Amino acid sequence: MTDLIDKRPNFYGFSGLDRSAHIREREGWLDEVLDRPDTMLVLVWRTRSFVLEIDGTPPRAAMLAVTEHRHLVPLAESVAFLGEFDGVAHVALDLSPLEETDILNTLAAHGAFTDLRRIGPLLERFDGSLLAYARGLMWWHQRHRFCGVCGHPTVSVKGGHQRSCSNQTCRAPHFPRTDPAVIMLVHDGERCLLGRQKIWPEGMYSTLAGFVEPGETLEEAVAREVWEESGIRVRDVRYHSSQPWPFPSSLMLGFHATAKSFDIVRNDDELGDAQWYTVEDLAGFESHGKFLPRRDSIARRLVQDWVESVRPELYEAVDRVPSAYPVRTT
Numbered sequence: 001m002t003d004l005i006d007k008r009p010n011f012y013g014f015s016g017l018d019r020s021a022h023i024r025e026r027e028g029w030l031d032e033v034l035d036r037p038d039t040m041l042v043l044v045w046r047t048r049s050f051v052l053e054i055d056g057t058p059p060r061a062a063m064l065a066v067t068e069h070r071h072l073v074p075l076a077e078s079v080a081f082l083g084e085f086d087g088v089a090h091v092a093l094d095l096s097p098l099e100e101t102d103i104l105n106t107l108a109a110h111g112a113f114t115d116l117r118r119i120g121p122l123l124e125r126f127d128g129s130l131l132a133y134a135r136g137l138m139w140w141h142q143r144h145r146f147c148g149v150c151g152h153p154t155v156s157v158k159g160g161h162q163r164s165c166s167n168q169t170c171r172a173p174h175f176p177r178t179d180p181a182v183i184m185l186v187h188d189g190e191r192c193l194l195g196r197q198k199i200w201p202e203g204m205y206s207t208l209a210g211f212v213e214p215g216e217t218l219e220e221a222v223a224r225e226v227w228e229e230s231g232i233r234v235r236d237v238r239y240h241s242s243q244p245w246p247f248p249s250s251l252m253l254g255f256h257a258t259a260k261s262f263d264i265v266r267n268d269d270e271l272g273d274a275q276w277y278t279v280e281d282l283a284g285f286e287s288h289g290k291f292l293p294r295r296d297s298i299a300r301r302l303v304q305d306w307v308e309s310v311r312p313e314l315y316e317a318v319d320r321v322p323s324a325y326p327v328r329t330t
């Protein structure tokens with residue numbers, strides 16, 4: 001799967017899961033899958049994921065065997081086929097209508113519901129990708145219970161990958177949405193432009209980013225966002241890689257871009273600070289109480305790959321700069 005790109009694969013993607021998109025739409029497919037003895041259930045409760053955390057070991061996705069937990073299926077507000085891994089089907093259940101304490105009364109030995117963004121960097125790739133996918137899809141179901149055309153209730157169809165309006169004169173189909181966002185490392189050959197939002201952990205700096213607007217190319221969105229946030233003009237916008245970021249529904253499209261102006265005019269509404277940093281500056285971040293983006297983010301990948309291209313001898317030093325989030329060590 002990772003031979004799809006010539007770079008290090010971004011986290012939350014490249015799980016190796018076979019989504020079987022060509023067969024999941026078959027009538028009765030979900031029931032068929034739930035009848036298999038080896039099918040695994042992936043639980044979501046509101047915006048949280050079911051995870052097993054034991055002191056001293058990294059957290060992991062707490063998947064449940066359908067054979068032992070079939071009673072949960074009719075309690076779920078939404079059920080969706082996620083895909084197969086090594087022939088084993090994985091099905092997401094949204095248990096949001098239940099009280100958390102009621103669920104955990106019987107399932108506490110298996111795990112607990114937690115915010116994937118808190119523990120994401122500690123997970124194995126497959127677990128991180130699967131939980132992010134389940135969370136994103138269940139969140140979409142939660143927010144599209146009514147038709148945006150006529151206001152009638154919608155029902156989940158096609159293995160949980162579409163909702164259809166129940167009003168027979170409307171019947172509008174609704175598909176899971178993914179919102180494209182551009183994220184870019186702007187550089188001038190020797191320095192890179194990093195900024196921080198006021199709500200971020202103290203000292204954390206990252207690449208600039210923003211949502212793509214209707215009628216706009218990705219390259220235009222990169223140039224516009226950089227201009228709006230920092231007053232910098234860019235040229236030579238080059239695609240790097242992408243990353244699903246379903247918190248709640250983004251697809252991050254990563255770019256490198258070259259600056260053609262250099263005086264920062266910061267938009268106070270968007271950023272709390274923005275500065276040019278050399279690779280040496282980045283390597284010394286920790287001693288100045290600064291952090292780089294979290295290790296499971298494409299932002300960190302954009303920074304690290306730029307460092308490798310201009311000062312490969314400092315790659316390791318920058319790689320050691322902590323993020324303001326936990327790190328997997330085993």
Ligand SMILES: [Zn+2]
Pocket residue numbers: 147148149150151152165166167170171172
């Ligand atoms: Zn409708």
